[in-house]
Amino acid sequence: MxxxxxxxxxxxxxxxxxxxxxxxxxxxxxxxxxxxxxxxxxxxxxxxxxxxxxxxxxxxxxxxxxxxxxxxxxxxxxxxxxxxxxxxxxxxxxxxxxxxxxxxxxxxxxxxxxxxxxxxxxxxxxxxxxxxAETYLLNTLNYQTLIATRAARLRDMAGPEAKLLEFGTRRAFSPQASVWAARAAIAGGLDATSNVFAALQLGQKPTGTMAHALVMAIAATEGSEDEAFTAFHRYFPGAPLLIDTYDTLNAARQLSERHHQNHAALAGVRLDSGDLVALSKQVRDILPNVPIFASGDLDEYEIFRMKQAGACIDGYGLGTRLVTGSPVNGxxxxxxxxxxxxxxxxxxxxxxxxxxxxxxxxxxxxxxxxxxxxxxxxxxxxxxxxxxxxxxxxxxxxxxxxxxxxxxxxxxxxxxxxxxxxxxxxxxxxxxxxxxxxxxxxxxxxxxxxxxx
CATH class of the missing domain: 3.20.140.10 (nicotinate phosphoribosyltransferase)
Incomplete structure (x- = not known):
């Protein structure tokens, strides 16, 4: 068939x-x-x-x-x-x-x-x-208005200096919705999207880091998490690294040592799990001049909570709770x-x-x-x-x-x-x-x- x-x-x-x-x-x-x-x-x-x-x-x-x-x-x-x-x-x-x-x-x-x-x-x-025309108009205005409003609230809560990235493609309600979500998020105040198609269609540069799979695959076959970081930077020099696959603080220490040895540039590290407030403070002590990004089901309420708790976070990856949630019932x-x-x-x-x-x-x-x-x-x-x-x-x-x-x-x-x-x-x-x-x-x-x- x-x-x-x-x-x-x-x-x-x-x-x-x-x-x-x-x-x-x-x-x-x-x-x-x-x-x-x-x-x-x-x-x-x-x-x-x-x-x-x-x-x-x-x-x-x-x-x-x-x-x-x-x-x-x-x-x-x-x-x-x-x-x-x-x-x-x-x-x-x-x-x-x-x-x-x-x-x-x-x-x-x-x-x-x-x-x-x-x-x-x-x-x-x-x-x-x-x-x-009613159905299509309600579909696009209701959804994009929801995403833009959430993006505006996230920007307002995080502040003008924070880096806010849209990571919601895998959670959006359809491939088409993911493209509209990326557009509305950027128009609402976010800096960039990980959706490659949406970014290029919108004249933007896509953004992102890496997944745990790359770290696990290279560590399993070549010996260590540090080898995974080295391999990634071989092709994407200085790109942000995901450091919580195994032991977040140990990974941060390895990166600190490498930085002191060869002065390698590092655009940032990302934390995707665990106690983000406590971990961000500890990582900041180990890597004082490296931007720290957080992700993992974050929204404006969680950003408010973490800021109130003194989290040391410079940017956020926003996905599920940005592109879903209570609808705008236009x-x-x-x-x-x-x-x-x-x-x-x-x-x-x-x-x-x-x-x-x-x-x-x-x-x-x-x-x-x-x-x-x-x-x-x-x-x-x-x-x-x-x-x-x-x-x-x-x-x-x-x-x-x-x-x-x-x-x-x-x-x-x-x-x-x-x-x-x-x-x-x-x-x-x-x-x-x-x-x-x-x-x-x-x-x-x-x-x-x-x-x-």
Missing amino acids: TLSPLLVTPEDYGLLTDLYQLTMSACYIGEGMDQRRASFELFARRLPNNFGYLIAMGLTQVVEYLQHFQFNDRHLSSLQATGIFDQVPASFWDTLHNAQFTGDVWAVPEGTAVFANEPLLRIEAPLWQAQI VYKLVDIDGIPVMKESAHKLTYPGKKQVFRQYEGDRMIKDSLGLATETQNHGACPLLQPVMRNGSLITELDDLSAIAQRTTRSVQSLPQEIRVVQEPSSASVEITPALAELTQSTRTATAVAT
């Missing part, structure tokens, strides 16, 4: 959606509603536990998806073969065959701190296009159809109607407050609108930022937040006010809905 590789390419983006996006689109087309102008907004109703903010991330991949949005003949044949769409009108197939995104996109720039109920993105497009909701504001009124899932804007007030470089209002409002007092136009009529109208610019924005955005929002244990929540105009529209929309039902 020949297996079809489960690889997603831009050619297949149209099919990477949930079935109900297609069945709803078929219904819209059958009812003659498909070309009505619809506005959907993507936001998180609440933040993950112990998160005081989110860092918006993934817009670049959203644009790429929308630019490649299509259905080819193979896609249509595969859909028809399911039998699910036997009763849909022929115009459904014509619409998919000629598919391309023709709408507008408004978005918060990547690297910007946002809070609950604040839109990261708004799509204004023909109803069927905006509907089908949602994508219809807020306007042909200029008619709409809202969801389900218990605990109420949404605000109409196209909205987030207005951020600063005092110097410090954030004071956010207001959620209507996109048509003009805010005074120097408030900055966060949602910016990105695409118009399906075409990109602004240059997208590179990773360096996004990382710089992340740093500035986090530093602008009140300290009580930045802490990693029981942070305060930002107070996001709704403007009088939005409050009035919400009430009038609720009244109109009650009358209609």
Whole structure:
């Protein structure tokens, strides 16, 4: 049997959606509603536990998806073969065959701190296009926003001088997720990734050390751990060494002796197990001028604990807990159809109607407050609108930022937040006010809905 590789390419983006996006689109087309102008907004109703903010991330991949949005003949044949769409009108197939995104996109720039109920993105497009896009947009924005936020928290906790490396590829939820995680981690404040493909695609240099396997293999066949270090440095002079395969302190002493004998450069040593606080202090005494890196299921909470305990650690490798964890539960909701504001009124899932804007007030470089209002409002007092136009009529109208610019924005955005929002244990929540105009529209929309039902 020949297996079809489960690889997603831009050619297949149209099919990477949930079935109900297609069945709803078929219904819209059958009812003659498909070309009505619809506005959907993507936001998180609440933040993950112990998160005081989110860092918006993934817009670049959203644009790429929308630019490649299509259905080819193979896609249509595969859909028809399911039998699910036997009763849909022929115009459904014509619409998919000629598919391309023709709408507008408004978005918060990547690297910007946002809070609950604040839109990261708004799509204004023909109803069927905006509907089908939901699944992919939520996938990339939810995941990359999670990783970027964790990276920003790690950087904030570790400090600007610490070396932070992304090691999460083997724990990410898929090969594609590992690439997005590497991108979001660097954009969120980490220095580099060990993922070779991601690094090269992003114009970065991959980073890493070695594994215990190399030490054990060479020690078993050539006699000692020191022989393994010598062999590795033969091909990668001065590269950081993993020193906790057998006896961490003995390995550190051997390296110290070698350094004194031949003055060999050593870029660092890595500790991956044991009591990292105690070991780092002991290794620092033995190798006082050598950077010490730590890894092994670390996160911002563990870095905080180790720093409080006086650990002598100069950098961290972050993997499992960076690329996994509590998800960002972003949602994508219809807020306007042909200029008619709409809202969801389900218990605990109420949404605000109409196209909205987030207005951020600063005092110097410090954030004071956010207001959620209507996109048509003009805010005074120097408030900055966060949602910016990105695409118009399906075409990109602004240059997208590179990773360096996004990382710089992340740093500035986090530093602008009140300290009580930045802490990693029981942070305060930002107070996001709704403007009088939005409050009035919400009430009038609720009244109109009650009358209609």
